[in-house]
Amino acid sequence: MTELLIALREMLGEKGVLEGEAVRSRQSSYWHRQPMQAQAILRPANSLELSACLRLCHAAGQAVIPLGGNTGLAEATASTAEHMMLSLERMQRIEAVDEVGRTMTVEAGAILQTVQERAAEAGLLFPVDLGARGSCTIGGMLATNAGGFSVMRYGMMRERVLGLEAVLADGTVISSLAGYLKNNTGYDLKQLFVGSEGTLGVISRAVLRLEELPTARTTAMIAVRSFDQMTALLKHLDRTANGALCAFEVMWNEFFLLNTGAHSEHSSPFAEAWPFYVLVEWQGSDEADLRQRFEQALGAAFEEDLLADAVIAQSLNEREALWAIREATEPEERYFGKTQGFDVSLAIRDMDAFVGRLQSDLAELDAHARLLVFGHLADGNLHLTVGMHEPWPSHEQVEQVVYGCVQAFAGAVSAEHGIGLEKKAWLPISRQPAELDLMRLLKRTLDPRGILNPGKIFDL
Amino acid sequence: MTELLIALREMLGEKGVLEGEAVRSRQSSYWHRQPMQAQAILRPANSLELSACLRLCHAAGQAVIPLGGNTGLAEATASTAEHMMLSLERMQRIEAVDEVGRTMTVEAGAILQTVQERAAEAGLLFPVDLGARGSCTIGGMLATNAGGFSVMRYGMMRERVLGLEAVLADGTVISSLAGYLKNNTGYDLKQLFVGSEGTLGVISRAVLRLEELPTARTTAMIAVRSFDQMTALLKHLDRTANGALCAFEVMWNEFFLLNTGAHSEHSSPFAEAWPFYVLVEWQGSDEADLRQRFEQALGAAFEEDLLADAVIAQSLNEREALWAIREATEPEERYFGKTQGFDVSLAIRDMDAFVGRLQSDLAELDAHARLLVFGHLADGNLHLTVGMHEPWPSHEQVEQVVYGCVQAFAGAVSAEHGIGLEKKAWLPISRQPAELDLMRLLKRTLDPRGILNPGKIFDL
Numbered sequence: 001m002t003e004l005l006i007a008l009r010e011m012l013g014e015k016g017v018l019e020g021e022a023v024r025s026r027q028s029s030y031w032h033r034q035p036m037q038a039q040a041i042l043r044p045a046n047s048l049e050l051s052a053c054l055r056l057c058h059a060a061g062q063a064v065i066p067l068g069g070n071t072g073l074a075e076a077t078a079s080t081a082e083h084m085m086l087s088l089e090r091m092q093r094i095e096a097v098d099e100v101g102r103t104m105t106v107e108a109g110a111i112l113q114t115v116q117e118r119a120a121e122a123g124l125l126f127p128v129d130l131g132a133r134g135s136c137t138i139g140g141m142l143a144t145n146a147g148g149f150s151v152m153r154y155g156m157m158r159e160r161v162l163g164l165e166a167v168l169a170d171g172t173v174i175s176s177l178a179g180y181l182k183n184n185t186g187y188d189l190k191q192l193f194v195g196s197e198g199t200l201g202v203i204s205r206a207v208l209r210l211e212e213l214p215t216a217r218t219t220a221m222i223a224v225r226s227f228d229q230m231t232a233l234l235k236h237l238d239r240t241a242n243g244a245l246c247a248f249e250v251m252w253n254e255f256f257l258l259n260t261g262a263h264s265e266h267s268s269p270f271a272e273a274w275p276f277y278v279l280v281e282w283q284g285s286d287e288a289d290l291r292q293r294f295e296q297a298l299g300a301a302f303e304e305d306l307l308a309d310a311v312i313a314q315s316l317n318e319r320e321a322l323w324a325i326r327e328a329t330e331p332e333e334r335y336f337g338k339t340q341g342f343d344v345s346l347a348i349r350d351m352d353a354f355v356g357r358l359q360s361d362l363a364e365l366d367a368h369a370r371l372l373v374f375g376h377l378a379d380g381n382l383h384l385t386v387g388m389h390e391p392w393p394s395h396e397q398v399e400q401v402v403y404g405c406v407q408a409f410a411g412a413v414s415a416e417h418g419i420g421l422e423k424k425a426w427l428p429i430s431r432q433p434a435e436l437d438l439m440r441l442l443k444r445t446l447d448p449r450g451i452l453n454p455g456k457i458f459d460l
Numbered sequence: 461m462t463e464l465l466i467a468l469r470e471m472l473g474e475k476g477v478l479e480g481e482a483v484r485s486r487q488s489s490y491w492h493r494q495p496m497q498a499q500a501i502l503r504p505a506n507s508l509e510l511s512a513c514l515r516l517c518h519a520a521g522q523a524v525i526p527l528g529g530n531t532g533l534a535e536a537t538a539s540t541a542e543h544m545m546l547s548l549e550r551m552q553r554i555e556a557v558d559e560v561g562r563t564m565t566v567e568a569g570a571i572l573q574t575v576q577e578r579a580a581e582a583g584l585l586f587p588v589d590l591g592a593r594g595s596c597t598i599g600g601m602l603a604t605n606a607g608g609f610s611v612m613r614y615g616m617m618r619e620r621v622l623g624l625e626a627v628l629a630d631g632t633v634i635s636s637l638a639g640y641l642k643n644n645t646g647y648d649l650k651q652l653f654v655g656s657e658g659t660l661g662v663i664s665r666a667v668l669r670l671e672e673l674p675t676a677r678t679t680a681m682i683a684v685r686s687f688d689q690m691t692a693l694l695k696h697l698d699r700t701a702n703g704a705l706c707a708f709e710v711m712w713n714e715f716f717l718l719n720t721g722a723h724s725e726h727s728s729p730f731a732e733a734w735p736f737y738v739l740v741e742w743q744g745s746d747e748a749d750l751r752q753r754f755e756q757a758l759g760a761a762f763e764e765d766l767l768a769d770a771v772i773a774q775s776l777n778e779r780e781a782l783w784a785i786r787e788a789t790e791p792e793e794r795y796f797g798k799t800q801g802f803d804v805s806l807a808i809r810d811m812d813a814f815v816g817r818l819q820s821d822l823a824e825l826d827a828h829a830r831l832l833v834f835g836h837l838a839d840g841n842l843h844l845t846v847g848m849h850e851p852w853p854s855h856e857q858v859e860q861v862v863y864g865c866v867q868a869f870a871g872a873v874s875a876e877h878g879i880g881l882e883k884k885a886w887l888p889i890s891r892q893p894a895e896l897d898l899m900r901l902l903k904r905t906l907d908p909r910g911i912l913n914p915g916k917i918f919d920l
Binding site for chain 1: 560615639645647649674688698701702745749805807838840841872876883887890891898901902906
């Protein structure tokens with residue numbers, strides 16, 4: 001055992017350091033089932049211990065990989081046998097709920113679902129929501145600036161955090177835990193840590209901004225004839241919703257057809273097929289009022305030729321059936337021999353042309369490849385799945401085609417998943433050399449020994 | 461003329477450099493009518509010229525003060541005869557309005573009101589609004605992270621900017637002009653420049669996030685009996701408004717009484733006096749529907765004992781009369797020999813105790829001092845005016861008392877005005893030594909020669 005590990009054990013105690021089988025029994029990442037590799041998993045019980053961990057590792061030049069719920073999709077917590085994992089799984093406390101200020105102070109290891117439930121108990125909402133809610137942590141979500149369904153109304157994690165405590169590579173604790181919306185007292189240091197994927201500091205505590213809990217919602221699946229009709233519909237529904245619009249989830253026809261077809265357990269609520277479908281949801285506090293305004297808005301949209309057809313969910317079951325079409329992933333797995341997913345952003349006005357060009361570029365690569373597209377339209381965010389049958393093109397060939405199109409439309413290679421290792425090679429498509437130089441300068445300044453999640457996002 | 465000035469004249473041309481009387485004829489700051497002091501005012505016509513200005517000044521070690529509309533309240537653009545002012549007044553272009561993506565790309569010298577009007581022409585809203593709208597610039601608002609009336613619904617400037625171009629001290633252009641909500645491609649560099657008061661870079665262009673333009677609004681003045689009643693009213697109105705609540709402007713009784721009394725042209729809409737008054741506004745798209753829901757919400761609030769009395773504006777004139785009470789500043793000037801203003805944040809739940817303690821601490825300092833308080837309650841932001849008659853205590857004595865209370869309640873010495881020179885001495889009340897060290901480290905890293913707005917916010 002190394003001197004460092006002995007010192008860490010002494011400081012953290014038995015429960016604070018896992019080694020051997022306790023490390024290998026964990027999965028290395030969301031995508032890879034291989035055993036986790038690391039010298040040890042460090043599990044500090046509080047910010048002081050976390051700070052001491054980093055101070056010791058910094059002195060020893062030991063590389064450290066901060067670990068949240070291990071649900072990230074960009075290999076931002078990939079590790080080797082030489083690394084120390086730094087997990088906040090023993091720092092899950094919800095320290096305070098302020099019902100008047102509508103804030104919650106948490107340790108960064110707190111699980112999203114726990115935070116959501118605790119907020120709901122107080123009649124409040126923590127509005128960032130994702131599929132991984134049962135295991136992802138607030139710290140991991142902040143480190144990756146997670147987004148999800150309701151960004152158009154509530155913003156990403158960056159907009160949901162009022163105060164932050166983070167520990168720098170050398171163990172210095174930067175505590176900016178103020179809990180009010182307006183705070184222009186010098187540089188807003190928390191912004192450095194949000195979205196930097198654990199490369200500039202380890203987030204240890206946060207003050208989250210909550211909202212009043214909506215108690216009513218109304219949901220519809222809408223069919224539209226053209227992309228332009230869909231963007232006009234977004235503007236119309238956003239204007240008439242006046243703040244209540246929480247989801248405008250767009251599905252291109254191929255995606256919708258697969259998810260309602262023979263390979264799926266779900267079925268289309270429409271008799272006909274249409275070029276695009278939109279899952280729309282309004283949330284509010286008065287069921288009858290919300291429903292009435294929603295129906296009026298859809299009626300007006302129909303009259304103004306902003307939609308082709310619409311089905312409003314009449315029950316919770318019907319709502320879930322509509323969402324299931326949008327959230328289904330099994331049909332892809334059943335139908336294709338191989339799939340490859342992407343998470344990109346681009347200007348809304350370019351999306352139709354982008355998808356058209358990507359389809360034709362993919363067809364050149366592989367005549368049998370199919371492109372499935374859904375996305376959070378208002379956020380400029382499309383999720384793409386390329387479905388293939390054998391013989392399939394290489395991972396890199398598909399990336400080349402997709403990111404080539406992203407570059408042609410000045411898009412972002414990552415909308416909400418981050419860069420990690422997965423997209424590191426493609427980052428220069430979305431960021432200019434001067435930006436990358438400045439990122440490297442910040443990294444060298446805040447972590448001069450390069451111990452924090454080294455090699456992630458970019459190389460020094 | 462120095463070599464540097466000769467080189468700058470050659471590069472920028474006749475219109476690009478103002479000297480002598482053209483400098484002195486300007487006012488030094490919003491508060492101070494003395495002539496502006498500077499070697500020259502540099503007026504680049506585009507980002508390239510701006511970059512060249514900074515490259516030349518950097519090489520010469522010349523201190524540069526970035527200048528927006530000169531409407532800041534914290535002396536963040538104060539200068540001496542040795543400084544060069546760097547004004548973006550020739551960079552006011554609105555480069556593009558994207559009605560589908562609801563964005564506007566502007567040069568940083570663009571005037572707020574021009575941006576608002578151009579957005580409105582496209583049926584869109586740029587929602588950050590302040591009294592200085594006719595002269596403040598987007599660049600200055602971003603550099604100070606301006607807030608204003610509708611932060612609770614729409615956020616501060618930080619939340620309204622999707623893309624940013626800024627020029628570093630050495631002339632390097634950092635161009636991150638993407639225009640979509642979700643973009644997790646490495647560090648979010650624009651956050652460095654927003655709110656850093658021109659000390660880390662000069663903002664040259666921005667992509668702003670717009671909203672659908674509300675076409676209806678409804679406004680009321682509400683009287684409440686207690687602070688707790690007021691916070692419960694905020695929660696009730698926010699829940700029932702479901703996104704439509706745009707203003708919840710709170711006035712403590714002394715403020716309200718002065719602004720509706722003998723020294724004012726305005727009068728109270730209530731027969732009785734109350735401990736607190738709230739100016740509430742909902743905005744939406746359907747006048748009749750908005751009005752009906754607003755009246756219902758106020759009716760329910762009355763039944764649930766969340767308000768004492770309420771007056772809804774029945775016309776545009778009545779609306780303006782209600783806002784005039786909140787925005788009036790003349791009564792203070794007429795009544796007091798001297799006033800001193802503050803802009804602070806603190807947890808909402810502490811506000812009542814904070815004001816009570818501050819009143820008693822002020823009374824100890826000066827038995828005749830009066831404390832006038834109004835604020836953006838949901839933002840945690842109070843604006844305080846201390847009104848005094850002769851013999852008045854010193855500026856520093858009053859600061860000592862006010863910021864002493866702010867410190868006792870872990871508040872922020874600046875909510876939305878920034879630090880500049882005005883609050884530099886008080887910054888350590890709101891930020892810890894480790895935070896200030898990290899700010900200094902960032903400053904030294906991005907501006908190693910210290911030429912950008914030196915001495916503002918903190919000393920190195």
